[in-house]
Amino acid sequence: MGTLTEFRNITDTEDFFEFFDLQFDERLINAKRFHIMKKFGELVEKASGHDFGGDEKLLEYYKFALITVYKNFENGYSPSAADVWEMFDKPSACGTCSTSSSCNDVEEVSHGVHACTSHNTITF
Template sequence: MKTLEAFYRLKTAEDYFEFFSIEYDKNIVAIKRFHIMKEYGTLIKKGFENFNGDEKYLMDFLKFALIRVYMDYKHGHAPSAAEVWGMIENGEAKGCLACALSKGGCDG
């Protein structure tokens, strides 16, 4: 099981992708590393501000935030923290967030 303690030990962008078992294009991460991690830090700050003690929920948010930032940079757009946080309500994923957090993913 992924833990917050283990999350805090991550160092590189690749560590985060591997920790959450997220497939990624190494070239995109090499080129956009700083921007991806900067935006990711901004997004996860919102998650930590809203942390209610449910570590699994927070870990799901941390994973989705990385997926969201990576996909947005891959496609040329960077989201705000409010955009990502608003996609999770009451511990339930909405829309493609559910797909992103599922093992199979989705097409849309």
């Protein structure tokens, strides 16, 4: 496992799994990428402000969170329609503010599609 700085620089879903040395089904990631990363992002956000006693423990929490979310989807979890529509109600599309509605850098980029302009590249 790498450092917290390395973790914060990850942008691709597969790279999170590789960072934590976790096996994954590429077909599942391709089919549920957005939902997996949304739930993982929510758990990462919940960790902010908590004292885990160091970066290593925080990274262990992140690893456990990713395993938990992935296993839920692997075992057939499917977000409810309400969860899906809630995602569209929150137009933010960046890793920093995707779990919050406080982003001020969201702009409509094309026919109702919104994106956060504070980050140049956005990948899930």
